[in-house]
Amino acid sequence: MVKMTDVATISFRQVTRKRLRFFLTVLGIAIGVAAVVGVVSLGEGVRSLSVEMIKDQSDLTLLEVNADIRDGVTIPITGQKIADIQRDPGVVGAVPARRITYATERQTFLSAVDAGSAGMQSVFSLTYLDGRSVETGTGEAVFGYDLAETLRRYEGIRIGDRFTLLVRDYDEDGRPADIRHEFLLTGVLRERGDELDRLMITDTGNKDEPFDAVFVRVVSPDVVFPVVDRVEGLGLSAHGAFEQIRAVNKLFDIIVLVLSGFTGISLVIGALMIMNTMIISVFERTREIGISMAIGASSGDILRLILSECFIIGIAGGIIGNLLGIVFAGVINSVGRNVVIAELGAGFSGFAGADIVLVTPGVIISGMAIAIVLSLISGIYPALKASRLHPADAIRSL
Amino acid sequence: MAAIVRTENLQKVFGRHVHALDGISIIVEEGEYVTVTGRSGSGKSTLMNIIGCLDQPTGGTVEIAGQNVDYSDPEQLVSLRRSKIGFIFQQFSLIPSMTAAENIEYPLIFSGVPGSERKRRTMDMLELVGILDRSDHLPGELSGGQQQRVAISRALVAGPNLVLADEPTGNLDSTTSNEIITLLKQINEEMGTTFLIVTHEPSIWFGTDRTIHLSDGKVVP
Ligand SMILES: Nc1ncnc2c1ncn2[C@@H]1O[C@H](COP(=O)(O)OP(=O)(O)OP(=O)(O)O)[C@@H](O)[C@H]1O
Ligand SMILES: [Mg+2]
Numbered sequence: 001m002v003k004m005t006d007v008a009t010i011s012f013r014q015v016t017r018k019r020l021r022f023f024l025t026v027l028g029i030a031i032g033v034a035a036v037v038g039v040v041s042l043g044e045g046v047r048s049l050s051v052e053m054i055k056d057q058s059d060l061t062l063l064e065v066n067a068d069i070r071d072g073v074t075i076p077i078t079g080q081k082i083a084d085i086q087r088d089p090g091v092v093g094a095v096p097a098r099r100i101t102y103a104t105e106r107q108t109f110l111s112a113v114d115a116g117s118a119g120m121q122s123v124f125s126l127t128y129l130d131g132r133s134v135e136t137g138t139g140e141a142v143f144g145y146d147l148a149e150t151l152r153r154y155e156g157i158r159i160g161d162r163f164t165l166l167v168r169d170y171d172e173d174g175r176p177a178d179i180r181h182e183f184l185l186t187g188v189l190r191e192r193g194d195e196l197d198r199l200m201i202t203d204t205g206n207k208d209e210p211f212d213a214v215f216v217r218v219v220s221p222d223v224v225f226p227v228v229d230r231v232e233g234l235g236l237s238a239h240g241a242f243e244q245i246r247a248v249n250k251l252f253d254i255i256v257l258v259l260s261g262f263t264g265i266s267l268v269i270g271a272l273m274i275m276n277t278m279i280i281s282v283f284e285r286t287r288e289i290g291i292s293m294a295i296g297a298s299s300g301d302i303l304r305l306i307l308s309e310c311f312i313i314g315i316a317g318g319i320i321g322n323l324l325g326i327v328f329a330g331v332i333n334s335v336g337r338n339v340v341i342a343e344l345g346a347g348f349s350g351f352a353g354a355d356i357v358l359v360t361p362g363v364i365i366s367g368m369a370i371a372i373v374l375s376l377i378s379g380i381y382p383a384l385k386a387s388r389l390h391p392a393d394a395i396r397s398l
Numbered sequence: 399m400a401a402i403v404r405t406e407n408l409q410k411v412f413g414r415h416v417h418a419l420d421g422i423s424i425i426v427e428e429g430e431y432v433t434v435t436g437r438s439g440s441g442k443s444t445l446m447n448i449i450g451c452l453d454q455p456t457g458g459t460v461e462i463a464g465q466n467v468d469y470s471d472p473e474q475l476v477s478l479r480r481s482k483i484g485f486i487f488q489q490f491s492l493i494p495s496m497t498a499a500e501n502i503e504y505p506l507i508f509s510g511v512p513g514s515e516r517k518r519r520t521m522d523m524l525e526l527v528g529i530l531d532r533s534d535h536l537p538g539e540l541s542g543g544q545q546q547r548v549a550i551s552r553a554l555v556a557g558p559n560l561v562l563a564d565e566p567t568g569n570l571d572s573t574t575s576n577e578i579i580t581l582l583k584q585i586n587e588e589m590g591t592t593f594l595i596v597t598h599e600p601s602i603w604f605g606t607d608r609t610i611h612l613s614d615g616k617v618v619p
Contacts, residue, residue, distance in 0.1 A: 006507045010496075017495045291491050294452055295552060296480035296508040299472065392453035395487065396443075 002301050011308035018281075025277045026316040029375060032267035033321025033367045037359070038328035039263050040366075042336070043256035045329075045357035050248045052354070058241035059194060060221040062123070063228065065094075065214040068237040075235040077211045085214055088230055090223040095119025096211035102165035102181070102200070104155055110147060110165070112200040115215070120201060123217040131159045131187030137205035141183040144199045145191040159185050267370065271378045274313055278382035282306065289386050290394025303387040310379030311372060318371030322364050329357040402428045402463055402560050402592045403449055409457030410444050410615075418444040419455070420615035426594060428559065431586045431605065434596045436612035442596045443564055445612070449594070450483050450562045451475040463559050480509045484553030484591075486563035489570075491549055492537040498544075499524065499533040502551045509556060523551035527581060543574035550581065554591065563595045575599065 016022050054060070065085065068075050077096065086094045097115035104110070113120075117133050120126060126133065126142075134140035143151065151157040162184050171177040183202065191197060216238075218227050224242045231238045282289070289302055297305075337356050403426040410419035418441045426432055434442050447453035449460060454469035461467065463482050468474055492501045499520050506516040524530045527547040529540075537545055546566060553561050563582070567575035583605045586593050595606075611618040 002507055002510070010507070013495050288493055290452075291485075291487065292493075292504070292508075294450065294479065294485045294487075295505040296476065296556070298476040298508070301508055390453070392447040395447075395452065 002304065007304050007308045008312075011305050012312055014281075014285075014305070015309040015312050021277060021281075022313070022316075025273055026313055026320060028273035029267070029270035029313065029317030029371050030321035030324055032263070032270040032374075033318060033371050034324035034328050035263040035266050036260050036370065037322060037325025037363055037367045038332060038357075039259045040256055040363050041325070041329040041357040041359045042332050043252055043259055044360055044363065045333070045355055047248065047252035047256075048358050049354055049356060050252075051245050054241060054244045054248065055221055058244065060224055060241045060245075061092075061218040062194075063216040063218060063224070063231070063238050063240040063242070065216055065231050065236050065238050067212060068235055070235060077214060077236065081234050081236065082211070082214055084234060085216060085231060088227060090219050090227040090230075092217045092219055093119065093122035094214050094216045095123050097213045097215055098206075098209060098211055099213055100167065102167060103178075104151070105164055105166065106155060108151070108154060110151075110200055111198065112141070112165075112202055113213075113215075114202050114204050114206065116205075117201075117203045120203075120215070123215045124196060126196075126201075127190045129188045129190045131185075134186055134201065134203045136203045138203075139181070139183050140186045140202065142187040142189060142201045143185060144189050144197040144201075146197040147200060148188040157185055159188065161185050267374060270317070271374045274310060274375050274378040275381060277313075278306065278310060278379055279385070281309075282382045282386040285386075286389060286394045286397045289389055290391045290397070293389070293391040294395060299387040302389075303383045306383035306386050307376060307379050310375040310383070314372035314375030315368075317375060318368035321371055322367045325363075325367060326359055329359050333357045400428050400464065401425045401461070402430075403594070404461040405445075405449070405458060406460075407458040408445070408448065408455050408460065410441070410448060410453070411456045417615050419448070422458070422612075422615070422617055424610055424617060426560075426592060428592055429586070429590045431583060431593045431607045432595070433606045433609045434594060434612060435598070435609055436618075440612040441615040442612055444615075446562050446564050446594065446596055449560075450485060451478050480505070480556065482559050484556065484558035484561040486546070486549050486553045486561060486566045488565045488568040489542055489545060490537075492545055492552075494537050497534050497536055498529065498540065498548045501537065501548050502555050505552060505556050511556075519555055520551075523555050526554075526585070527551050541574075542570050543577060546570065546574075546578050547581070550578070550585070554585065554589075558591065560592045560594065563593065565596050565598065567597065567599065579605070 065077070067077050082094065082096045085091060088094075095115050096119070097113045100112045100114060102110050102112055117136060121133070128142075129145065129148075131142070134142055155163070157163050162182060165181050165183060166178040167181065169177050169179050189196060189201075214236075216227070216231075218224050224240075228238045228242060289297075292302065293299075333355050337354075403424070405422055405424050408419050408422040409417070411417050420441075422441075422445060434445065436442050444453070448455050449462070451462075451467060451469075459466060462478055465474075465478070467478065492498075493504065496504065502520045502523050503516045506519065511519070521530070521533075524533050527550055529544055529547050532540060532544055537548070540548065549566070553563075566582070567578050570578065582593060582595065585591055
């Protein structure tokens with residue numbers, strides 16, 4: 001059996017014998033690779049830009065963990081699971097909470113969170129516009145900025161006021177029988193720009209009722225997804241700004257796939273060119289192949305030699321294709337950036353200096369792999385044809 | 399002396415009616431220098447191809463160096479071609495993209511001979527046929543006679559027991575032909591390699607041990 005280095009040397013010589021033909025064939029596959037690399041880089045660039053925007057504009061490290069329903073069974077938030085989350089290396093703070101919906105006596109609905117105040121402080125870093133935080137086990141409450149505004153205006157509730165909230169319940173006959181709770185407003189939060197602006201925070205110190213949420217603060221944006229995975233591993237569901245990133249990624253997966261599918265047509269043409277070239281080349285060398293067999297080449301040797309020629313075309317196509325693709329991506333970047341930034345409007349002017357293309361190592365490696373694999377596939381038929389030549393007939397030809 | 403080639407009632411029918419070989423039974427002894435002659439179409443090339451394991455007979459048997467050739471076994475055919483048989487064709491049988499030295503080395507690559515050993519044997523061959531100074535030339539840069547010297551080296555480099563030459567001087571002028579014939583005869587005498595040579599030229603008869611004359615696929619007694 002022939003050594004691979006010898007095969008490589010021989011086939012390199014063969015394939016570069018007709019320089020122009022080799023160059024054109026390589027160019028055929030290279031253009032296909034370049035198109036895919038350019039378009040995928042654009043997709044990846046816009047994807048990462050979008051993700052950056054989300055990271056910029058939202059509080060990525062905050063998660064809300066909830067009980068999940070799997071196969072019709074509710075998986076509750078147990079003390080064990082809360083402890084697991086709190087021990088997670090990616091988690092700075094985690095506070096279990098109950099979400100409650102109240103109505104005022106004048107039927108204004110409001111959402112409240114009942115959670116340990118120290119835990120809330122560590123997860124949300126609460127700052128007060130006015131007043132102070134609640135104390136555990138009291139009927140004290142703190143309002144988010146917007147809620148405070150609304151209730152002050154329409155219900156006249158201010159810091160230091162006592163007020164009554166109702167929880168809808170039903171009596172034995174199924175008639176509504178609201179339960180009344182008394183609260184004392186002790187503080188109002190500063191405006192945050194998140195959900196807390198519309199929430200009321202209490203700390204009943206209730207140990208009996210189960211929790212239906214855990215608020216989690218993650219160390220840094222980079223570890224959000226691993227933490228989410230571990231939380232979901234506990235059978236719970238996690239929510240937060242990361243879901244937007246997930247959605248964007250899913251969307252771009254599809255966009256990139258569709259775009260590369262379209263540009264992939266040029267790869268098919270490149271592959272057909274290789275097949276055509278190799279069929280011609282094998283035909284031209286019929287006698288030479290017959291003679292090689294006469295002096296000791298087996299069918300397998302011939303197959304390997306021809307496939308190795310295709311492999312070389314593939315490598316050359318991959319390298320040139322990637323280089324062209326990077327150039328192509330650069331052109332898209334410089335021409336397209338202004339257009340994209342202009343379309344997005346002034347709100348995104350912070351990204352004016354950012355690249356709209358991203359040539360990732362994955363794209364380059366895929367470009368190379370596609371070129372090699374396609375070349376080898378295109379070579380199968382010509383290589384089989386060559387290896388099945390009948391030596392005597394092949395030598396007789398020409 | 400042992401027989402290196404033994405054919406028994408060899409038949410080769412192309413299509414339905416072309417009896418290229420029609421009952422050939424020959425024996426070639428080890429070390430012999432035998433020529434095969436006959437009119438065009440008499441079956442000379444067909445016989446060489448079958449003995450050389452490039453084509454299969456439609457009837458009869460062939461034995462090479464004591465081995466019965468099974469033409470349905472590609473591995474045996476390849477191994478015989480690699481180790482027992484060397485081929486010299488008419489002109490233009492060299493690989494045009496390889497230098498003289500690389501052409502000679504080529505068969506050794508398929509038999510898996512290590513690189514250094516290949517280089518050494520190639521140099522020996524170039525020296526033997528007297529074209530050491532042309533080792534880096536491509537076939538296109540060599541004269542017809544020089545090309546055939548490379549082809550002879552390539553046929554001999556793996557140390558075959560039997561060399562089959564199908565009109566090795568077919569395209570050469572008479573002076574060059576004579577040089578090539580002298581070279582082949584010299585190799586036969588010095589190295590003891592068996593030669594089976596197809597030719598039209600009577601000149602080659604000189605120095606041959608024996609001539610097998612074919613006519614219409616039969617040996618003329
Ligand atoms: N592949 C083939 N298909 C059909 N007929 C063939 C084939 N090869 C050879 N023949 C026929 O077999 C016969 C013998 O051919 P062969 O080539 O052996 O003759 P030859 O003695 O070598 O002739 P030449 O001196 O012209 O080379 C001829 O009639 C030829 O037409
Ligand atoms: Mg002939």
